[in-house]
Amino acid sequence: MQEKCWKDKMLFRYLFILLILLPIKVFALIEVDITRGNLNPLPVAVSPLSIDKNSKSNFKKILNKENLGSEISIIVENNLKQSGLFNPLNKDAFLQEPDIANLKPRFEDWNLIKAQALVTGKVTFVDEKLRVEFRLWDVLAGKEMMALAFTTVPNNWRRVGHIITDKVYERLTGEKGYFDTRIIYISEEGPKTNRIKKLAIMDQDGFNNKFLTLGNELVLTPRFSPTNQMVTYLSYFKNLPRVYLLDIETGMQEVVGDFPGMTFAPRFSPDGKKIIMSFAKDGNSDIYTMDLENRIVERISNHPSIDTSPSYSPDGKHITFNSDRSGYQQIYVMSSSGKNVKRISFGSGLYGTPVWSPRGDLIAFTKLHKGKFYIGVMRTDGTGERLLTENFYQEAPSWSPNGRVLIFYRETKTNKKGEGFSAKLWSIDLTGYNEKMVVTETDASDPSWSSLLSN
Amino acid sequence: MNRSVTISFGLHTLLFIVTAMSLPFLAKKPIDLPPIISVELIQITDKTNIPFAPKAKKIIEKVKEKEKKLVSEQAPPKKIKKQKPDAVPLPDEKIEKIKKIKDKKQNPKKVETEIKQISEFEQKELFDSNNIAALIDKSKVESAETNKKLDKVTQNQDKDMDFAGLTLSEEDALKAQIFGCWSIPLGLPFNEDLLVRIKLQLKPDGSIIRSEVLDHARMNKPGQKFYKVLAESALRAIKLCQPLRVPSTGYERWKNMQLNFDAREMLEG
Numbered sequence: 001m002q003e004k005c006w007k008d009k010m011l012f013r014y015l016f017i018l019l020i021l022l023p024i025k026v027f028a029l030i031e032v033d034i035t036r037g038n039l040n041p042l043p044v045a046v047s048p049l050s051i052d053k054n055s056k057s058n059f060k061k062i063l064n065k066e067n068l069g070s071e072i073s074i075i076v077e078n079n080l081k082q083s084g085l086f087n088p089l090n091k092d093a094f095l096q097e098p099d100i101a102n103l104k105p106r107f108e109d110w111n112l113i114k115a116q117a118l119v120t121g122k123v124t125f126v127d128e129k130l131r132v133e134f135r136l137w138d139v140l141a142g143k144e145m146m147a148l149a150f151t152t153v154p155n156n157w158r159r160v161g162h163i164i165t166d167k168v169y170e171r172l173t174g175e176k177g178y179f180d181t182r183i184i185y186i187s188e189e190g191p192k193t194n195r196i197k198k199l200a201i202m203d204q205d206g207f208n209n210k211f212l213t214l215g216n217e218l219v220l221t222p223r224f225s226p227t228n229q230m231v232t233y234l235s236y237f238k239n240l241p242r243v244y245l246l247d248i249e250t251g252m253q254e255v256v257g258d259f260p261g262m263t264f265a266p267r268f269s270p271d272g273k274k275i276i277m278s279f280a281k282d283g284n285s286d287i288y289t290m291d292l293e294n295r296i297v298e299r300i301s302n303h304p305s306i307d308t309s310p311s312y313s314p315d316g317k318h319i320t321f322n323s324d325r326s327g328y329q330q331i332y333v334m335s336s337s338g339k340n341v342k343r344i345s346f347g348s349g350l351y352g353t354p355v356w357s358p359r360g361d362l363i364a365f366t367k368l369h370k371g372k373f374y375i376g377v378m379r380t381d382g383t384g385e386r387l388l389t390e391n392f393y394q395e396a397p398s399w400s401p402n403g404r405v406l407i408f409y410r411e412t413k414t415n416k417k418g419e420g421f422s423a424k425l426w427s428i429d430l431t432g433y434n435e436k437m438v439v440t441e442t443d444a445s446d447p448s449w450s451s452l453l454s455n
Numbered sequence: 456m457n458r459s460v461t462i463s464f465g466l467h468t469l470l471f472i473v474t475a476m477s478l479p480f481l482a483k484k485p486i487d488l489p490p491i492i493s494v495e496l497i498q499i500t501d502k503t504n505i506p507f508a509p510k511a512k513k514i515i516e517k518v519k520e521k522e523k524k525l526v527s528e529q530a531p532p533k534k535i536k537k538q539k540p541d542a543v544p545l546p547d548e549k550i551e552k553i554k555k556i557k558d559k560k561q562n563p564k565k566v567e568t569e570i571k572q573i574s575e576f577e578q579k580e581l582f583d584s585n586n587i588a589a590l591i592d593k594s595k596v597e598s599a600e601t602n603k604k605l606d607k608v609t610q611n612q613d614k615d616m617d618f619a620g621l622t623l624s625e626e627d628a629l630k631a632q633i634f635g636c637w638s639i640p641l642g643l644p645f646n647e648d649l650l651v652r653i654k655l656q657l658k659p660d661g662s663i664i665r666s667e668v669l670d671h672a673r674m675n676k677p678g679q680k681f682y683k684v685l686a687e688s689a690l691r692a693i694k695l696c697q698p699l700r701v702p703s704t705g706y707e708r709w710k711n712m713q714l715n716f717d718a719r720e721m722l723e724g
Contacts (some may be wrong), residue, residue, distance in 0.1 A: 017471060028655075030620045031713045032629055035720045037637030037692070085641050116638070116691055138687070140694040174684035184465030361644065404642060431641060 029127045039431075041087035042172065045115035045139075046077045048091065049132065055125035062154050069098065069123045072132065075161025076119060076168070078205065079179045080276040083169065083405075084434030089115055102135065107142045115139050119168060130154045134164050136171055141291075146171050158207060162361035163454060177224075178400035179204060179285065184231055187211060188423055199233060200309070201248065204400075204449070206439040212246065221265045224450040226314075226358070227272035231448075232256070234266060243275065245292070256290065257297075259385060264308050265353075270316045276285045276300070278308040278321070287321055287338075300338040312336070313356045313364075319378075320344075320354040320363050331365055344382030353396055356380070359403030362430075366395040366408075375408050379432065388432040401451045405429045407438065409445040621709065625702045632700045637692035639718050640684050651686045651716040653693065659706045661698035669713070685705060689716040 029427045049069035051059075059068040082087035095109040102120040110118050121134035129151050136146040148167060150160055159180060166177030178326075187200040199212040199219045213219055213235075222233035229248040234241055243256040243266045256266075259279045266277040269289070276289045287301040287310045301307045305325035312319055320333050331345040331354045345351040349369030356363055360380070367374040367387065373394045376387040394410035414422050423445045425438040440448075621629070643649060652669040668674060668690070674683045693699075693714070701709055 028620065029711055029713050031715060032621070032626055033715045033717060034630060034633050034637065034689075034692075035717045036502050036630075036634045037639040037688075037718070037721060038635060039641060039721070040638055042638050042640075116695070138691070140691045141687075169642075169678075172684065173640050174681040175642045175644075239648070285493075402642075 005247045007291050018149070032145060033148055041085055042116055043089055044080055044086045044119065044168075044172075045089045045094065045110055045113065046080070046091075046119045047094060047096070047101045047121075048073045048098045049121035049123045049134065050097075050102050050427075051123040055123060058125040059123075059130070059154060063157065065157075068130075068157060069121070071455060072123065072157060072161045072164070073119070075158060075205075076165045079162065079165035080168070082205070082436060084429055084431070085169075089113055102133075105137055105139075107137075107139050110139045117145075117168075119164070122216070124195060125154075126151070128154075130157055130160065132160050132164070134167075136168055158203065159453070162203070165450070174450070175404065176402045176452065178402045178405060178449070178452070182453070182454045183438070183447050184212075184224060184248075184450070185409075185425060185427070185440070185444045185447040186219060186222065187440070189215075192421065199231075200440075200442075200444070201244075202440070204438075209441050212248075212251075221446055223265070223267045223448045225268045225272045226270055226451050227268075229273065229450065229453075230268075232266045232268060232275055236266075241279075243277065243290075256292070257295065265310075267311055270311050270314050275318065276310045278310060282292075299332065300336075301341070302338070302432055303341075307332075309353050311355045314358050314360045318356075318380075319395060320356055322352045331363065331378075331382070333363075344380070345378065345385070346382065347385060355397055355399060357399050357403040358401055362403070364397040364399060364406055366397065375406060375428065377406075386432065388426070388428050388430070389426075389435055394444050396446050398448045400427075400449050406448055407447045409447060411445075516700065520639060543581045546698050583674060621702065628700045632696050633692055633714070636696040637716070638688060639721050640688050641722075643681050643718060643722055644683060649681065649685050649718050649722070651682070651689045653686075653689055653711045653716065655693070655699075655714065657699065657712060659710075661701040663697050663699070666693055685718060689714070692716075 011430040027449070048067070049072055049118065051067060051069035056067065057064055065071050073233055088453050089414050093113045095346045096106055098120065099122075102122050105120060105400050107120055110220040116139055118137040118139050120137065121132060124131045124133075124205060130153065131149060131151045133147070133149040135144055137143070138145050145165065148164075150163060152160060162180040165179040169175075169177035169179070174222070180202045182201055183204055184199065184201045187198045189196045189198075196215040197219050198215040199214060199222055201207060202209040217237045218234075220234040222231050224231055231246045231248060233244055233246065235244055236242070240258055242258055244253055244254055246253045256275060259277075264278045264285075264422055268275060273293065274289045274291055276283050276287065284304060285306040285308055286299060286303065287307050288297050288299055290297045298318065300310070301321070301323075303325055305323050307323045307325075310319050310321040318333055318337055319336055319338075320331060322329050323332050324330075325332075326343060327351040329352055330343055331351045332341055332343050334341040344363070345365070346368075347367070351365050351367050351369050353366045354363050355365070359376075362377045363380055364375065364377050368378055372390055373392070375389050375394060375397050376385060378385040388406070391410050392412065394408055397406040397408040399406060406429075407425055410426050411421050411423045423443040425440055425444045425447050426435060427438055428435040438444075620626075654667045654669055655663055656665040658664055668686045670682075673679050674686055
C-alpha cells in the first residue's frame, strides 16, 4: 500500500517536472470562418484547339469546316455559357496562340485576363479518324487539372465538343455533366384546332434535329429510358391510346399494349425493365406497372380518386404521383408496392406532374395557383418548396441526367390581344436564375431528357 | 552508485530551479515604471531649466515645434543614450539605486528583461509633451502620471494581443476580401459535409508562403469529388486574394492562420 502511494507521488512529481519543461508560450491558431462567397460564374478561357495544316485541309474536304479546332472550342464555350456556372472569356482578349498554349500555357497571360481555368487542345486527322486532345489548366495554381484524348469518326465532331464540356464541367463542379445528351419532344405545327404533332429528337443544344414520326397520328408524352436509348410514348391509333417503345439507334418500334380508357404518361422504371403509367379502368384512374419482358400488368394504387403522373425514385423503392384524394390535386409518395401512401404537398393551389430527380434529393412539379403556372422543386418529404419560374402556361418538367437543370415547355400568346400562341422549350437550373429558351425548328412541347450518351 | 545518484539529483535540482526561474508566471510581477521614466528629462534639460510656470506654455509650444523636427532624428537610439549622462547624471544614479533595491528583492534576470522593456517604452515616449509640461509645471505632474498609467495598460494589452485572435474589425476585413474572391461552385449539393479547412503560413505583408488543405487525404478519396472541387475553389480564392488584408501589427499572432470554408449556408440559399 505504501509502495503504491510512493509510486503515485513519484509519478505526480515526474508529471509536474514534465509540465514545467514543456514549451510555455503557446500561440492559439487563429481560425476564420468563410461562410460566404460570390455566386458569379467562373471565368474560363476556352482557347481554340490547335490544328495542323494537313488535318485542316482533310477536315475541310470531309466536313466542309474551315477550322474544326475553332468549331469544337465554340461548342465547348456555348455549352459552358448555357450552364450558367461558367463565364467563357472573349477570345479577342487571348494573348497566347493555341498551339503554344496547348503545350505550356503562360499562366501570367491568362491571369491577366482574369481567367481562372483554361481549356486548350489539339485536333489531328489520324487514319481517317478525328483525334482530339484537350487539357484543362488551373490558371491560379499554374497546374494541369486534366488531360484526355478522344478518337472517333469525323462526323461525331459535335459530340466530341459535348464530351469535352462534360469532362470540364465534372472536373470543375464535382458532378457529372449533361451536355452529351439528347432531348426528345413533340414537334407541333399548324393552328391549335388542327395541330400536327410529330415525335422529334435533337442534341441538348438544339442541333441535329430529326423527326421520328410522320405526324399522321397524335403522339404524346415521350419518355427516355434511364438505362439505354429507348423511348416510350403514347400514340392514338384509331382513337385508342397505345403505348409504344422506340429504339432510337435502330428506329425499331413496337406496341407495348392497348389500354382501356384514358391512359397517361408512361414512364420507365430506373432499371428500364418496367413501365409505370396510369389508366382508367371501370371509370377509376389508378397507377399500374407493366413488366416489359413478360408484359404482366400490376395494379399499384387502388383508390376511388384520380391517381396519375407516376414517377419512380432513382433507387426504384418509391413512387411519386399526383392524386385528388384530398379533394384537390396534390403530390403523394408511396412505396413501389403501393403501400405507405403519404401526401407531401400542402401549399395552396394545385400540384401535378411530379418527377423524381435522378440525384434523388428533389421532386420537380407543376403548380397552378391563382391562374398562373409555376415550375418548382421540393424535397422528397415535401419540405423546402421552391418555385423556380412563373408563367401564363407551362408544364411537364424533365430532369437533366445530373439533376441540376429542368427542361419544360411554355405556351405564350403571340400578340397582345391574346390571339395565336406559341409553344417552346425552356430550361432552368436549380438556382432559378439561369432560364433559357431551347431553340427548336418548330413549336415544341413535352420534352424528355436522355441520360448521358457516353459515360 | 551513491555518487551517481547524488550527481543526478544535483543536476535535476539545478534543471528544476533554472526552469522554475524562467517561468513567466513566476517572474511576472508588476514593476513601478514611473521613477525610471524620469530619464526623459535628458532631452529637455539641455535647453530648459526654467521652473517658472508663466513661461511654460511658450516653452511647450517651442518644444512641440521641435518635436516634429526631432522625430526624424529620433531613430538612432545610441545617440540618445550617449546624451543621457551628459545632460543629467542624477537620474542614472537613481536608476542604479532602484536596480540595487530590486536586486535584493527580485530575480536579477527578470529585472533585466523589464529594464529592456522600459528602454523600448522610452524610445516611444521620449517626446511625450505631457511629460515635458509636467516637468515645467508641477501641476501637470499628476496628469502625466495618470497618462503613463494608461499607457502602461495599453502596453499590457499589446502583450495580451500576442495570444489573442484577430479583432472583429480585422476579421471582418479579411472575410470581406475573401468573400469577393471565392467563387462557390454552384453545382455542389447542399446536404453534403462541405467544410474545407486550409492552414496558411503568411508573410508580414499578407502574401502566402504556404497553403495546405488540412484534410488533404479526403481530396483523393473516391466519392469525394465535391470536396475536391470545393477545396480547389477555396485554394483559388486564396491565391486570387493575396496579399491578404492582415493587420499591420502582431505578425507573430497571425503568421499561421486557418481558414474554414463552409459553403452550406450559401448552397442551401
